[in-house]
Each structure stands twice: as C-alpha cells, then as structure tokens.
Amino acid sequence: MSPLASRFSLSGGCHCGQLHLSFSTALDPASIVPRACDCSFCQKHGAAYVSDPAGQLSITMPSSDALRRYRQGSNTADFLLCSRCGVLVAVVFEQDARLYAAVNARCLAQPTGFGMTTPASPQWLGPGEKVARWSQLWIPDVSLVTSGT
Template identity: 80%
Template sequence: MSTLSNAFTFRGGCHCGQLRVAFSSALDPASIIPRACDCSFCQKHGAAYVSDPAGQLSVIMQNPDALRRYRQGSNTAEFLLCDRCGVLVAVVFEHDARIYGAVNARSLEGPTGFGCAVPASPQLLAPGEKVVRWSQLWVPDVELVTSGT
C-alpha cells in the first residue's frame, strides 16, 4: 500500500494485541465524523466507524487464527473481531474484487481529534443500497495482513 502524502495515520487494535489496525487519511481529523451504527450488534460492541474513500486501512493479525469474522443482518458486511479478547476492530465487505472497510474508531489509540459520533441506520437500507453507500464512504482495497510475529 502506498503512503498518502499529508496524511494522518491512526493506529489501534484489540485489547490483547492480536489484531492491530492502521487507518490513514489526508482529511482533517476534525472533519471525520464517526458513524454509530444503530443495529443491535454494533450497539452491543459500542462501535462507531470512520473511513475515507481516499484513505488506507490495514488490519494486521499476529496469526490468521487471531481474526474472527462475523456476519449478521443482511450478511452484506463482515465484522472483524479478535478471537481472543472479542474487540470489534473493523467492518468490511467485498464488491467487484475489492475489499472495502471502515475502522471502529473506538479501537484506535489516543485522542484522534475526530468529531462527535452521529447515528447511522444501515439496517433501513436494502442490501444493494448498502453496497452503493459503503462503496462511496468506505476505504477501498483494505489490507488484511498476517505479521508473523
């Protein structure tokens, strides 16, 4: 993945360290508004997602078994959780041979400077409408990498 010029890189991951995330965006952090999905799964995990269609997102696993994938609702999106500690770090979906994703802002470390979270209701959209919306909002070409450490 190439580096974005003038980008901010936000790092984080799960509680136990098996999953790490790196989200890069050239957007001013204050202009990035986390979207708090109102579905019961995301609410129970306290998730609020950030993304940038011109940004980059990597999910780094200590080993392939560290990643638990979960689908619910329309089965359009796949949630990425730590197999050990259960933290939800990101959500992805595949479309036209690309992986799009958004990172759970609450899995990022330190103050991010993001705006206040706003509610989002993807469950009100049909699966095709979700794909259109997410392919416009989410980071394309997400990297899922095994670190081997």
C-alpha cells in the same frame, strides 16, 4: 508537497494487542464524524465507524486464526473481531474483488480526537442500497496482513 505528506496516520488495535490497525487518511481527524450504527450488534459493541473513500487500512495479525468474522443482518458485510479479546475492530465487504472497510473509531488512538458521533441506520436499507452507500463512504484500499510472529 507529496500526497503522503498531507496524510494522517492513525493506529490502534484490539484490547489485548493481537490485532493492529493502521488507518491512513488525508482527512483531519477532527473533521471526521464517527457513525454509530443503530443495529443491535453494533450497539452491543459500542461501535462507531470512521472511513475515508481515499484512505488506506491495514490490519496486522500474528496468524489468520487471530481474526474472527461475524456476518449478520443482510449478510452483506463481515464484522472483524479479535479471536482472543473479542473487540470489534472493523467491518468489511467485498465487491468486484476489492475489500472495503470502515474502522471502529474506538479502536484507534487518535491524538486530536474525532468530531461528535452521529447515528446511522443502514439496517433500513436494502442490500443493494447498502453496498452502493458503502462503496462511496468506506475505505477502498484494505489489507489483512499475517505477520507470522
């Protein structure tokens, strides 16, 4: 069996449909436990993140203007939001010219559902500790694609 045959492809996007997400993972969605960050920004957006260190994520948009970035806290990660409807779709950070991401689970249309959400408290970690943790947990294969439509 090919590695791709055992992968789950989850799709979704923002509320208005301007941003499209495609998350590929070998993990069964029912075994994935979304992490609800307890920082005030994520709390106000109701975000709960999912990732797979062996996964892939593609975010497709009609133009680069469709995506807004917001950096807060330790200035280590960028939150990705739709420029039209304001939905928080993912969070990313870059290390060694590689983009890592965690997806807001509430933006995915998962057929079987994820496990119960668990709280996470990265705000209590230093910037170096955050990067070390994220580089182990987050999706390391991320592409931001402009479709030009």
